[in-house]
Amino acid sequence: MSRPFLSVANLAVHFPTSDGLVRATDGLSYTLERGKTLGIVGESGSGKSVSSSAILGLHRGTNAQVSGEIWFDGTDLLSLSDEDMRRRRGKDVAMIFQDPLSALHPYYRVGDQISEAYLAHNQVSKRVARARTIEMLDRVGIPQPDRRVDDYPHQFSGGMRQRVMIAMALINDPILLIADEPTTALDVTVQAQILDLLQELQREFNTALIMITHDLGVIAEIADDVLVMYAGRAVEYGATRDLMTQPAMPYTWGLIQSIPDVTRSVDLPLRPIPGNPPSLLNQPPGCAFFARCEYAQFVPGDRCATTLPDLLPLSDGHLKRCHLDHDLASYAVVETGAI
Amino acid sequence: MIAYAIRRILVGIVLLLSMVLVVFVLFFASGNPAKSVCGKFCTPEKLTQVTKVYGYDQPITTQFGEFIQGLAVGRDYPVNDAYRAALEKSNPDLVIHCAAPCLGYSQHDAATVNADIAKYAPVTISIAVFAFIFWIFFGVFFGVLAAVFKGKWLDRILVGVTLVVYALPTFFVGTFLLQYVAIKWQLVPYPTYVSIADGGVGGWLVGLTLPALTLALFYMAAYVRITRAFVLESLSEDYIRTARAKGLTERVVLFKHGLRAALTPLLSMAGLDFAALLAGAVITESVFNYQGLGLLAVIANQNSDLPVLIGLVIVAGAAVIIMNILVDILYAFVDPRVRLR
Numbered sequence: 001m002s003r004p005f006l007s008v009a010n011l012a013v014h015f016p017t018s019d020g021l022v023r024a025t026d027g028l029s030y031t032l033e034r035g036k037t038l039g040i041v042g043e044s045g046s047g048k049s050v051s052s053s054a055i056l057g058l059h060r061g062t063n064a065q066v067s068g069e070i071w072f073d074g075t076d077l078l079s080l081s082d083e084d085m086r087r088r089r090g091k092d093v094a095m096i097f098q099d100p101l102s103a104l105h106p107y108y109r110v111g112d113q114i115s116e117a118y119l120a121h122n123q124v125s126k127r128v129a130r131a132r133t134i135e136m137l138d139r140v141g142i143p144q145p146d147r148r149v150d151d152y153p154h155q156f157s158g159g160m161r162q163r164v165m166i167a168m169a170l171i172n173d174p175i176l177l178i179a180d181e182p183t184t185a186l187d188v189t190v191q192a193q194i195l196d197l198l199q200e201l202q203r204e205f206n207t208a209l210i211m212i213t214h215d216l217g218v219i220a221e222i223a224d225d226v227l228v229m230y231a232g233r234a235v236e237y238g239a240t241r242d243l244m245t246q247p248a249m250p251y252t253w254g255l256i257q258s259i260p261d262v263t264r265s266v267d268l269p270l271r272p273i274p275g276n277p278p279s280l281l282n283q284p285p286g287c288a289f290f291a292r293c294e295y296a297q298f299v300p301g302d303r304c305a306t307t308l309p310d311l312l313p314l315s316d317g318h319l320k321r322c323h324l325d326h327d328l329a330s331y332a333v334v335e336t337g338a339i
Numbered sequence: 340m341i342a343y344a345i346r347r348i349l350v351g352i353v354l355l356l357s358m359v360l361v362v363f364v365l366f367f368a369s370g371n372p373a374k375s376v377c378g379k380f381c382t383p384e385k386l387t388q389v390t391k392v393y394g395y396d397q398p399i400t401t402q403f404g405e406f407i408q409g410l411a412v413g414r415d416y417p418v419n420d421a422y423r424a425a426l427e428k429s430n431p432d433l434v435i436h437c438a439a440p441c442l443g444y445s446q447h448d449a450a451t452v453n454a455d456i457a458k459y460a461p462v463t464i465s466i467a468v469f470a471f472i473f474w475i476f477f478g479v480f481f482g483v484l485a486a487v488f489k490g491k492w493l494d495r496i497l498v499g500v501t502l503v504v505y506a507l508p509t510f511f512v513g514t515f516l517l518q519y520v521a522i523k524w525q526l527v528p529y530p531t532y533v534s535i536a537d538g539g540v541g542g543w544l545v546g547l548t549l550p551a552l553t554l555a556l557f558y559m560a561a562y563v564r565i566t567r568a569f570v571l572e573s574l575s576e577d578y579i580r581t582a583r584a585k586g587l588t589e590r591v592v593l594f595k596h597g598l599r600a601a602l603t604p605l606l607s608m609a610g611l612d613f614a615a616l617l618a619g620a621v622i623t624e625s626v627f628n629y630q631g632l633g634l635l636a637v638i639a640n641q642n643s644d645l646p647v648l649i650g651l652v653i654v655a656g657a658a659v660i661i662m663n664i665l666v667d668i669l670y671a672f673v674d675p676r677v678r679l680r
Contacts, residue, residue: 168585
């Protein structure tokens with residue numbers, strides 16, 4: 001039997017603090033095949049970045065408690081030694097971070113920072129690494145790469161900096177790429193360019209891509225599957241088309257409704273989700289979204305407040321974590337929360 | 340790059356001149372300077388003589404102009420032309436030429452201020468350099484160690500010990516070292532300053548050990564904590580996560596990526612702290628009775644030797660300004676972002 005290319009099973013990342021245990025991620029499971037894209041969506045603090053960093057083993061050496069399994073290309077990454085994990089980090093699995101200005105070291109030339117990634121995993125001379133770096137800069141669309149290779153990060157524009165980060169992540173031809181909100185810090189026009197570039201490179205190298213974002217627009221554009229996270233847990237997971245057209249969990253529906261749309265009439269206000277995500281410390285026993293949910297009234301009894309719903313499959317195969325029995329459309333929700 | 344350096348130096352010169360002006364005005368704002376220089380057992384004859392030697396009867400603008408002139412090209416004492424001309428005939432030895440950059444003349448010491456400072460400066464510079472090397476080396480070393488082992492027992496011990504050392508007053512540490520290390524236990528010979536010319540590098544170093552240690556301990560304690568804080572801050576930056584994500588070894592992450600950014604701000608602090616030491620470590624020099632600039636200042640103060648005090652303040656200020664320029668220029672080499680500004 002063959003395992004999926006990437007299979008995360010029951011992943012939990014907990015941080016012990018003086019105030020108690022922060023459950024940043026709990027019971028997270030998903031799979032991803034080569035050449036495919038998984039979008040992970042959620043608000044800030046929903047555990048998207050924390051869970052993805054666990055794939056690279058970035059929590060090693062910190063006080064985080066990571067449990068579960070991360071099967072990647074036939075090995076459980078969590079069972080690897082620190083040194084074996086380091087060898088795979090940046091080589092087989094690479095990550096692109098949100099703000100390229102702070103993610104690049106201000107004191108070193110971009111060329112040196114990129115070739116450093118190459119030299120860490122290849123026994124080659126600095127000259128070879130430099131040539132490879134220039135080739136990668138050219139590949140990600142930086143003009144005059146042989147000159148820009150000696151520039152410092154502050155001499156690049158935001159979009160160009162993110163291209164540098166992409167070149168750095170892809171220099172070792174990783175088979176899994178994690179992009180942590182790669183376009184959040186960029187102009188809208190540049191966002192589209194970066195997304196196009198990522199997709200193009202993904203096709204070329206047949207890379208599996210995890211796209212972490214809070215922007216459903218980005219997801220709709222590039223993801224094959226979507227995982228919606230809330231308060232450290234998956235609340236809905238399935239094919240992008242199913243999930244976007246038939247959201248089954250009120251939180252997902254809330255996210256979809258709060259996307260600004262240029263074609264929307266200015267008279268129709270956006271519908272933000274009222275309230276804030278709960279603290280990850282001392283989580284209530286029931287559904288984490290309960291306090292903000294407009295649909296909780298349709299669930300009989302106080303099940304939403306007392307029992308955490310399981311992540312269960314729907315008829316079209318996608319998973320939801322919700323006590324509601326029917327489609328969201330069948331409930332009449334009073335328009336509240338609109339500004 | 341060169342334009343940047345030149346700009347910094349020009350600003351430094353302007354700063355230096357303004358500082359001299361302020362010092363000058365401050366010292367002359369406190370009434371008749373001739374009276375304080377004349378001292379406790381002042382007679383009308385002596386007062387007249389002091390006034391003539393220093394030209395205190397001239398308007399303050401003229402005095403300032405002559406002082407600046409002395410800094411630029413040198414000047415002669417006594418300042419009063421008629422008095423000097425008469426003295427040249429009767430007693431030419433009492434006419435003093437003070438070469439540029441002339442900081443003044445001390446009648447009390449019968450020497451130019453420059454000669455005074457030149458006599459006392461080697462001790463201060465020796466102690467400062469020795470202490471500086473010691474505190475930077477151990478301060479940064481223990482600071483990095485504490486940061487790497489943050490929260491572990493080694494970190495706690497280092498932080499605790501530095502807190503105690505930092506709280507100990509210099510006169511206590513100095514007296515303790517002198518009483519116990521030198522006199523009671525005789526681990527080192529009784530500290531006296533020996534110049535390199537007299538005792539060679541070995542004798543020079545041995546003579547400096549205790550006073551330099553006294554001075555260095557305090558700064559070392561401060562630098563352990565500062566370094567620790569800077570390293571911890573640097574290690575929490577996003578680019579450290581990027582470095583780890585590249586698959587670099589922890590050693591490279593810490594020493595290449597972490598320390599580079601952490602130690603850069605230390606550069607400016609260390610430069611200024613060193614400059615401050617050049618003005619003389621008053622307490623340390625007093626405890627060990629080392630003839631340094633700090634002691635010179637104490638003596639000059641006791642004798643109301645105004646010219647020496649002015650000279651010392653200007654030298655101390657100049658040291659700070661020069662170190663500042665040096666640090667700024669060094670910064671441009673260390674931090675690539677500085678160059679564009």
